[in-house]
Amino acid sequence: MSVSGAGEEAVDEVGSVPVRPDPKMELSRRGLWSPSGNMLDESRESFRTSLRTHRLGALMDQLQAVQQVDRYVHERRTTDQKFIGWGIYFFFLTWITLGIYPLVMAYRRLNRADLFRDRRVCYYNAVIEASKQHAEEHGQYDACHDDLNDLQRFTTERFEDEHKPIKAGLSLFLSFITFGIYGCIATYRLMRFWWQIQLTEQDFDEKLSLIWTKLGIVRYPVTFRPVDDLNRSFGMHFLLSFVTLGVYGLVWDYRLHTDPEKLYPEMHSTEDAILNTLRNVS
Template sequence: MTDQKFVGWGIYFFLLSWVTLGIYPIVMFYRRLNRADLFRDRRMHYYNAVIEASKQYAEERGQYDASRDDVNDLQRLVKERFEDDHKPVKAGLSLFLSFITFGIYGCIATYRLMRFWWQIQLTEQDFDEKLSVVWTKLGIIRYPITFEPVDALNRSFGMHFLLSFVTLGIYGIVWDYRLHTDPEKLYPEVHSTEDAVLNALRNVGPALPQ
C-alpha cells in the first residue's frame, strides 16, 4: 500500500526523536519524501490503467474513432503533468544532497514536497473532468465524476519558512506537524474518487489492466 500513514506525530516528535538522539527525524525526512514518490508512481499507474481500460471499452463497442481525440487529450494531460509538474523527489538523492549542502537542499526538497501534495490534487481534478467527458460520450456514466481538492494542503513554503525563522524555530514545530499529517487528509478524497471510477468500469465490462 503506497498511501502510507506514519506513526503518530506526537510519538515521533516527543519520543522517538529523543530516544534515537535525533536520528529518527532524518529517517522521517527520507520517508516523507519517499511517500510522495510512491504516491506519484501509483497515481501514474492508475491514470494509465484507466485510460487503457477506456480505450478497450471504446474499441470493443466500435466507438474508438469517435472518442480518439478526447482519449488522446486525456493521455497527453497525464504525460505532461508527470513529466513537468510531478517529477520524482528522489528521497535517497535528496537526503544525500541535504547532507553535503548542510541542510540547504533539504529546504528545496521540502518545497517540492509541499508543492507536490497540492499540485497532484489539481491533476486529479483535471483528470476526472476530462475522463467524465470521455465516459459520458461512451455511455459509461450518466453523471460526472468529481474530485474536490483539499484546500488545507495549498500551503506556502515561503510563509512557513519565514514564520519559523522569526519565531526562532517554534513555528517549525507546526510546520513539521503539517508535513507529517497533511497527506493523510488527501487519502480519503482520492480513495472515494478511485472507488467511483473502478466501480463504473466494473459495471460496464472490461477489467482494469494490471
C-alpha cells in the same frame, strides 16, 4: 422416308435448344458448393465463429484492463502510508534515538510522495487503457480516439513537468553536502506536490467524465474536490519559523507529517467510483 425425315428434324430441334448451366456447377465454380456439402453455409458459420472469437478477445482485453485498474487501486494499501502519530515520533522516538529518527522520517516523507506519484501514473494509464478497450468493444473507438489520446498526453506532460520524482535518497544526500540548503528545496517540492497532485486529479476526472459521457458510460460526471488546507506557502512557513526562532517549525513539521492523510479519503473515494463504474460496464 418421311418418318426418317421427321426423326432428323426432331433431332435438329432438340439440338437447337440452349442448355442451362447446372446451379450446382455454378456454385462449385465460385467455391460456394462442393459435393461433400454446402460451402456457403460453412462459410457463414466460419464467419460467425470468427466474429464470436473477436468479440470474446475484445471482452477479455477489457477485463484485463479493468483488472489492471483494480491492481493499482489496491496498491494504495502499501503506497498511501499513514505514519506513526506525530507526538510519539517527535517527543519519544526522536529523543530515544538521539535525533536519528527525524532523518528516517524525513526520508520516509519524501519517499511517500514518490510512491504516491508512481502509483498515480500507473493508475491513470490503466484507466485510459480500460476506456479504450470499452470503446473498441462497443464500436465507438473512432468517436473518442482523439479525446483519449489527448487525455494520455495531458497526464504524461503533467507528470513530466509538474510532478517530477523528488528522489528521497538523493535529496537527503544533497542536503548533507549543502548543509541543509537542498533540504529546503526538497521540502518546498514536497509541499507543492501534495497540492498540485490534487489539481491533476481534478483535471483528469473532468476530462475523463466528458469522454465517458460521450461513450454512454456515465450520466453524471466523476468529481473530485481538492483539500484546500494543503495549499500552503513554503515562504510563509519558513519566515514564521525564522521569526519565532524555530517554534513555528514544530507546526510546520506536524503539517508535513499529517497533510497527505487529509487527501487520502477523497482520492480513494474517487478511485473506487471509477473502478466500480468500469466493473459495471465490462
